[in-house]
Amino acid sequence: MTDSIECMVEVACKKVGCDPTRLLDVLISIQSRSQCINNETIDLIAGHLKTPRVQIESVVSFYTFLSKEPKGKIAIYLSSDVIDMLKGAEEVAAAFTDELGIEFGQVTDDGNFSLDWTSCIGMSDQAPAALINGTVVTELNVEKSRQIIRELKIHMDPDSLVKEAGDGNNSNPLIHSMVRNNIHEKGPIIFGLLNRGDAIRKAVRMSPVEVIRALKASRLRGRGGAGFPCGMKWEYTRAAKADCKYIICNADEGEPGTFKDRVLLTELPDRIFAGMTIAAYAIGATEGILYLRAEYVYLLNFLEEILQRRRVDGLLGQNIANCEGFHFDIRIQLGAGAYICGEETALISSAEGKRGDPKNRPPFPAQSGYLGYPTSVNNCETLSCVTKILEEGSASFSMHGNRQSTGTKLISISGDCTHPGVYEVDFGISLRELLNLAGAQSPEAVQVGGPSGQLVGVDDFERKICFDDLPTGGSIMVFDASRDLLQIVRQFMDFFVEESCGYCTPCRVGNVILKNGMERIIKGNGEPQDLVQFKQTAEMMKSCSRCGLGQTSWKPVITSLNNFPSLYAEKIQIDPDGFQRSFDLKEAVRLSESITGRVSTHSHQK
Amino acid sequence: MPGKITLEIDGVQIEADQGQYLIDAADNAGVYIPRLCHKPGLEPYGSCRLCTVVVNGRHCSACTTPVANNMVVENATENLQDFRKMIVEMLFVEGNHFCMFCEKSGNCELQGIAYRLGITAPQFPYLWTKKEVDASHPDILIDHNRCILCARCVRTSKDLDGKHVFDFTERGDKKKISVNSSARLAGTDVDITDQALDSCPVGALLRKREGYQVPVGQRLYDLKPIGTNIESPSTDNDKK
Ligand SMILES: Cc1cc2nc3c(=O)[nH]c(=O)nc-3n(C[C@H](O)[C@H](O)[C@H](O)COP(=O)(O)O)c2cc1C
Ligand code: SF4
Ligand code: FES
Numbered sequence: 001m002t003d004s005i006e007c008m009v010e011v012a013c014k015k016v017g018c019d020p021t022r023l024l025d026v027l028i029s030i031q032s033r034s035q036c037i038n039n040e041t042i043d044l045i046a047g048h049l050k051t052p053r054v055q056i057e058s059v060v061s062f063y064t065f066l067s068k069e070p071k072g073k074i075a076i077y078l079s080s081d082v083i084d085m086l087k088g089a090e091e092v093a094a095a096f097t098d099e100l101g102i103e104f105g106q107v108t109d110d111g112n113f114s115l116d117w118t119s120c121i122g123m124s125d126q127a128p129a130a131l132i133n134g135t136v137v138t139e140l141n142v143e144k145s146r147q148i149i150r151e152l153k154i155h156m157d158p159d160s161l162v163k164e165a166g167d168g169n170n171s172n173p174l175i176h177s178m179v180r181n182n183i184h185e186k187g188p189i190i191f192g193l194l195n196r197g198d199a200i201r202k203a204v205r206m207s208p209v210e211v212i213r214a215l216k217a218s219r220l221r222g223r224g225g226a227g228f229p230c231g232m233k234w235e236y237t238r239a240a241k242a243d244c245k246y247i248i249c250n251a252d253e254g255e256p257g258t259f260k261d262r263v264l265l266t267e268l269p270d271r272i273f274a275g276m277t278i279a280a281y282a283i284g285a286t287e288g289i290l291y292l293r294a295e296y297v298y299l300l301n302f303l304e305e306i307l308q309r310r311r312v313d314g315l316l317g318q319n320i321a322n323c324e325g326f327h328f329d330i331r332i333q334l335g336a337g338a339y340i341c342g343e344e345t346a347l348i349s350s351a352e353g354k355r356g357d358p359k360n361r362p363p364f365p366a367q368s369g370y371l372g373y374p375t376s377v378n379n380c381e382t383l384s385c386v387t388k389i390l391e392e393g394s395a396s397f398s399m400h401g402n403r404q405s406t407g408t409k410l411i412s413i414s415g416d417c418t419h420p421g422v423y424e425v426d427f428g429i430s431l432r433e434l435l436n437l438a439g440a441q442s443p444e445a446v447q448v449g450g451p452s453g454q455l456v457g458v459d460d461f462e463r464k465i466c467f468d469d470l471p472t473g474g475s476i477m478v479f480d481a482s483r484d485l486l487q488i489v490r491q492f493m494d495f496f497v498e499e500s501c502g503y504c505t506p507c508r509v510g511n512v513i514l515k516n517g518m519e520r521i522i523k524g525n526g527e528p529q530d531l532v533q534f535k536q537t538a539e540m541m542k543s544c545s546r547c548g549l550g551q552t553s554w555k556p557v558i559t560s561l562n563n564f565p566s567l568y569a570e571k572i573q574i575d576p577d578g579f580q581r582s583f584d585l586k587e588a589v590r591l592s593e594s595i596t597g598r599v600s601t602h603s604h605q606k
Numbered sequence: 607m608p609g610k611i612t613l614e615i616d617g618v619q620i621e622a623d624q625g626q627y628l629i630d631a632a633d634n635a636g637v638y639i640p641r642l643c644h645k646p647g648l649e650p651y652g653s654c655r656l657c658t659v660v661v662n663g664r665h666c667s668a669c670t671t672p673v674a675n676n677m678v679v680e681n682a683t684e685n686l687q688d689f690r691k692m693i694v695e696m697l698f699v700e701g702n703h704f705c706m707f708c709e710k711s712g713n714c715e716l717q718g719i720a721y722r723l724g725i726t727a728p729q730f731p732y733l734w735t736k737k738e739v740d741a742s743h744p745d746i747l748i749d750h751n752r753c754i755l756c757a758r759c760v761r762t763s764k765d766l767d768g769k770h771v772f773d774f775t776e777r778g779d780k781k782k783i784s785v786n787s788s789a790r791l792a793g794t795d796v797d798i799t800d801q802a803l804d805s806c807p808v809g810a811l812l813r814k815r816e817g818y819q820v821p822v823g824q825r826l827y828d829l830k831p832i833g834t835n836i837e838s839p840s841t842d843n844d845k846k
Contacts (some may be wrong), residue, residue: 024707024805035758039788044789047696052770052773052786053786053787053788054770054771054772054773054775054784054786054787055770055773055787057773057775057784058773058775058784061777062776062777113642132839144663151763182770242773289767338777340777355777357776360650360652360667362672371742398631422819479774497778497779498778499778500777500778500779501777501778501781502653502755502776502777502778502779502780502781503653503656503781504652504655505653505654505656505693505696505697505700505754506693507654508695508700508755508779508781509696509697509699509700509733509779510696511778511779512733512779513696513699513730513731516731516733533729533730536688536692539689540688540689540693543658543665543694544655544689545655545657546652546653546655546667576826582731605651
């Protein structure tokens with residue numbers, strides 16, 4: 001046994017040339033083979049990579065899908081997102097627990113199964129969903145969940161749970177997944193027709209500066225959330241002086257309720273890779289990285305195969321598209337479970353084999369990014385737009401959308417609607433139109449832009465989806481009147497507490513304070529002062545947090561407070577006796593009784 | 607003079623060297639910007655966020671922001687001081703800080719800054735998180751209850767001691783200092799003379815049996831508020 005661990009570590013380390021910046025690859029490979037990275041393994045890796053053991057432990061403990069304690073040979077991670085919850089994840093959890101005889105966080109005695117929760121896995125349109133050793137199982141219910149466990153106990157092979165593959169490339173043997181695309185609206189840009197390779201051939205006939213000019217003319221803005229003008233980002237990266245530059249495609253898609261990049265990666269990966277290649281040409285990069293979230297590992301072999309085909313076709317490698325001296329290739333970096341790694345500087349840290357801590361800015365990635373080299377990080381969808389713009393020109397792109405937000409947007413809709421799925425719509429569409437498209441019968445509240453976006457009510461349904469009105473990286477979650485919005489807000493705060501990297505004080509502590517405050521209010525122990533404190537805390541987090549996570553994570557609380565004040569008012573009543581409701585006397589007495597081991601006579605008189 | 611630039615902090619013009627970080631430039635000019643994770647001589651880190659200032663209308667941390675000519679900086683505004691109070695209070699409620707019997711009292715930068723900002727009791731509820739103590743080493747103690755995750759020990763051990771005794775493990779509110787051994791601090795190559803031990807701003811990393819050599823009441827910040835050495839460098843006190 002020990003022998004084989006030693007072997008395994010050696011092989012994994014040698015495979016990356018004992019390069020400590022590839023630590024994440026080593027850890028992912030060992031975790032999947034031996035279900036844990038324990039102290040002994042850490043010491044072995046430390047030896048091979050000549051890295052202090054504590055640094056390795058630091059990385060292992062950062063990521064959800066890496067663990068020092070053994071997981072089961074079959075590791076089940078059930079998605080804990082708000083949408084999964086309202087589609088019945090708790091009943092599914094109970095079924096798993098019952099069939100396996102273990103609680104969440106535990107491993108069966110025989111070491112065969114482990115059960116854990118994880119943040120949104122990008123399947124909100126077919127929730128509840130879970131990951132079983134990387135295989136995605138969707139639309140779970142109690143019966144299906146029991147059946148899954150019973151089958152697994154017999155064959156121990158998650159892949160054979162896929163009885164019927166999903167549509168499109170989901171049924172490609174290299175993917176072979178039950179995931180369905182759920183594409184309900186195809187627009188002209190992302191889903192428009194395209195000839196493979198044309199965009200690159202057009203690009204290399206232009207100068208890099210002309211390519212950037214075309215992008216600026218299209219007024220394409222980043223689709224990952226921040227909306228930064230793509231042409232300008234590339235111009236900065238191009239202007240940076242260095243002998244090596246990088247283009248990174250952000251396929252971390254961690255914002256709960258977002259799953260549009262999943263569909264792009266499944267159906268249109270060539271457009272993403274073409275966009276990266278055009279970016280490389282424009283900024284002068286020779287290497288590209290697709291940072292793929294661990295949850296999408298089921299797409300890995302397929303994507304590798306597409307890359308290989310592009311190499312064969314001369315669309316990657318040396319002298320691309322017969323352009324003398326244009327050399328570029330792409331590698332895929334797998335993540336290991338951390339929402340923060342979608343933030344571009346955290347993503348870079350992670351791709352460097354470190355904890356997914358965001359970096360200090362300045363310097364910006366365009367000046368000093370991956371391994372210190374100028375780097376442009378772009379979202380999958382942004383890069384797909386680039387391909388279309390190069391192929392058909394800036395004007396045909398910017399005629400869609402509105403002035404500040406040109407083109408179309410891929411939207412992922414989930415929750416209380418009849419057609420959850422992916423919609424490509426022109427920017428500027430009203431929220432109400434979108435809700436109608438998705439068949440939302442009686443929407444009461446909509447979370448636009450994921451937990452870090454805003455919770456809006458009916459009054460806001462005429463507002464437009466675009467950067468300067470209601471922005472979204474793609475996530476739209478619909479809630480009808482039957483939903484408990486305060487609970488939903490609390491669950492969003494659970495998510496941020498879980499996913500904060502913990503580097504800076506405002507976010508590490510602020511999210512816990514907001515979450516606890518929500519719990520107090522829900523329990524009926526809230527006070528008017530709590531709401532004042534929410535606002536002050538949020539203001540501080542927005543101004544003082546180190547990265548976009550803490551700068552926006554207060555939004556569920558504050559936007560729900562602003563848009564649904566009565567929900568809070570109902571819960572917060574002034575105690576007629578003038579007592580502070582936040583002080584739970586009974587609970588305090590109970591606690592002191594348990595500490596002292598005595599029973600108070602007074603506490604039982606009332 | 608080449609490389610000199612000027613900028614403005616709270617309406618006062620100061621000179622700075624090109625390439626300097628804002629907090630260091632302010633220090634040289636006798637302007638105190640509150641800080642905890644910053645320590646001269648270490649790589650800027652930017653985790654506590656106490657040094658948050660407004661530069662040309664945008665919030666940023668002074669310890670990680672390089673100076674630029676004609677920068678306009680707000681530092682001691684009421685709004686920023688309120689934010690700083692909140693941050694310090696968050697650090698207090700996140701850990702378990704009992705100043706009245708902490709041997710670092712009077713020399714503790716967290717306590718010092720709390721007094722300077724006028725905090726009497728935190729407005730946030732205590733989180734009462736359970737934290738560990740590592741007393742395995744014969745001469746050195748780690749008390750996680752008092753750690754504020756500033757990474758000063760991590761950086762000092764790496765950059766000044768040439769070791770890697772400390773690093774962080776876990777993430778979010780579970781993030782904590784860990785040591786380079788599976789056998790706790792005693793298993794590491796930490797040494798009583800390591801500069802890392804002096805880098806801790808609070809009472810989380812302590813040499814054993816030294817606590818009360820200077821009586822309470824005569825310690826650094828018992829005598830002069832924290833930051834005095836920056837504002838009036840002539841005072842001998844607080845020259846750490
Ligand atoms: C907490 C956090 C999470 C993020 N997650 C993602 C993500 O999953 N995918 C993404 O493309 N951008 C994400 N972003 C935005 C990225 O930092 C970055 O702005 C984006 O990848 C740039 O690409 P774009 O200009 O093409 O949008 C996230 C930002 C933050 C602050
Ligand atoms: S805001 Fe701070 S703690 Fe939160 S994720 Fe960003 S760097 Fe980490
Ligand atoms: S001193 Fe600047 S963030 Fe801590």
